[in-house]
Amino acid sequence: MSRVYLIKSENYSTDELIADRLKALVEEKDLFNFIEEKDMVVVKTHFGESNKSGYPRPVILKKVGELIKAKEALPFMTETSTLYKGNRSNAIIHIEHAYKQGFGYENTGMPIIMADGLYGDEEIDVPIDGKLYKSVKIASLIVKSQSFVCVSHFTGHLAAGFGATIKNIGMGCASRRWKMIQHSNAKPTISKKACTKCKQCITWCPEEAISMDDKSAVINSKKCIGCGECLAVCRFDAVNYNWGATYEELQKKIVEHAFGVYNSKKGKGIYINLLTRISKDCDCMAQYENICDDIGIIVSTDPVAVDSASLDLVEKTSGVAFSKLAYNIPYKFQIDYADELGFGSSKYELVEF
Numbered sequence: 001m002s003r004v005y006l007i008k009s010e011n012y013s014t015d016e017l018i019a020d021r022l023k024a025l026v027e028e029k030d031l032f033n034f035i036e037e038k039d040m041v042v043v044k045t046h047f048g049e050s051n052k053s054g055y056p057r058p059v060i061l062k063k064v065g066e067l068i069k070a071k072e073a074l075p076f077m078t079e080t081s082t083l084y085k086g087n088r089s090n091a092i093i094h095i096e097h098a099y100k101q102g103f104g105y106e107n108t109g110m111p112i113i114m115a116d117g118l119y120g121d122e123e124i125d126v127p128i129d130g131k132l133y134k135s136v137k138i139a140s141l142i143v144k145s146q147s148f149v150c151v152s153h154f155t156g157h158l159a160a161g162f163g164a165t166i167k168n169i170g171m172g173c174a175s176r177r178w179k180m181i182q183h184s185n186a187k188p189t190i191s192k193k194a195c196t197k198c199k200q201c202i203t204w205c206p207e208e209a210i211s212m213d214d215k216s217a218v219i220n221s222k223k224c225i226g227c228g229e230c231l232a233v234c235r236f237d238a239v240n241y242n243w244g245a246t247y248e249e250l251q252k253k254i255v256e257h258a259f260g261v262y263n264s265k266k267g268k269g270i271y272i273n274l275l276t277r278i279s280k281d282c283d284c285m286a287q288y289e290n291i292c293d294d295i296g297i298i299v300s301t302d303p304v305a306v307d308s309a310s311l312d313l314v315e316k317t318s319g320v321a322f323s324k325l326a327y328n329i330p331y332k333f334q335i336d337y338a339d340e341l342g343f344g345s346s347k348y349e350l351v352e353f
C-alpha cells in the first residue's frame, strides 16, 4: 500500500501558503531524497490554455524548483506540444504562452525546455510490459533527465473521465505522433436534427475539420484529431461521441504511456496533484466551470495511488460520483487498468500533514 500525503487547503487559504506548506512537507519527510547532486530534474506541469483555468500556479512551481535546487540539482520546467493548432502546438509559441501565463524565470526561478523538441517530434522508445504495447515513445527529455517531479491539476476530462497524474504523464509526456495514436479512435459526429447551425464548433475546431452544409455542421473524419473541443463548445448537445467504442481504448493507451514514463524514472520520481479550482474540463479547454470545493494538495511517489486518492477525495467532498460532476463515462477505468498493469497501486494510506 502506498503512502499519500494530504495538505488541506482550508488551513492554507492562498497559493503562497499552500506552497510554503508543501515545502515543509517535502523537507520534513525528505520526499525529494531520490534527487542527487547535479541531477537534471524535469518538472512536468501544464501552463493552462487561458488564465481563467485552474492550472498549477507559478508560485507552486517556484517552491518545487527551490526544493530541487536545495539538493544541488538542476531543475527545468517542461511540457510537450499539443496535437491541435493553437497556443501550444510548437516549442516557441508554447514557451511564449507560458511566459504570458506567468511562468517566466522571474516567477519560477526555472527555465522552460520543451521535452519533445522544437516540433514535438523528439521521442525515445521505452520498453513496457503492456497489453497493447511492448514499448512506447516518450518525449526525449523526460527519458534523458535523471529525476522527475510531476505537478498536475485534477480536472474532469471528456474522454478520460478525469485528468491528473496518469493523464499528465501518459498523454502529456507522449510525443505528438503518439498523442495522435492515442486519439485515433475518438471521432465525434453531429446530429443534423439537434444542430442549430450556430457555427461555434467551426470557430473552435483546431483542425478546420468542420464545415456547414444546408442542414447542419459536418465533421470531416479524415481531418479530425478527436480533441473533443466541438463537444465542449456545442450548447445544443448536437455533437456525439461514441464513448463505448472510444473511452476504453483511449484510457488504455494513456495508461500504457504513463507506464513508460514511470519505467523510465523508476525510483526517481514524485507526483503532486493540485485539488484546487477543480473544473469540469481539462486545462486545455478555454472554458472553466468549477465543480467541487477546493481540497488541497496531495503528494506520493506512486502515480496510481495519488490519482486514486484524489478521485476519492473529490467524491467524498462533493458527495456524488465523479460521473455526475463531469462526464458520464467510466472514469475509474484508468486507475483499474494501471492497477492491473502493476506500476502503482490504487490502494493507499492517506496521511494528513
Ligand code: SF4
Residues within 6 Å of the ligand: 190, 194, 195, 196, 197, 198, 199, 200, 201, 202, 216, 217, 233, 234, 235, 236, 237, 238, 239
Ligand atoms: S456548435 Fe453544435 S449547434 Fe452549433 S453548429 Fe456546431 S454542432 Fe451545430
Ligand code: SF4
Residues within 6 Å of the ligand: 187, 188, 204, 205, 206, 207, 208, 209, 210, 219, 223, 224, 225, 226, 227, 228, 229, 230, 231
Ligand atoms: S474533435 Fe471536433 S473540434 Fe476536435 S478536431 Fe475533431 S471535429 Fe475538430
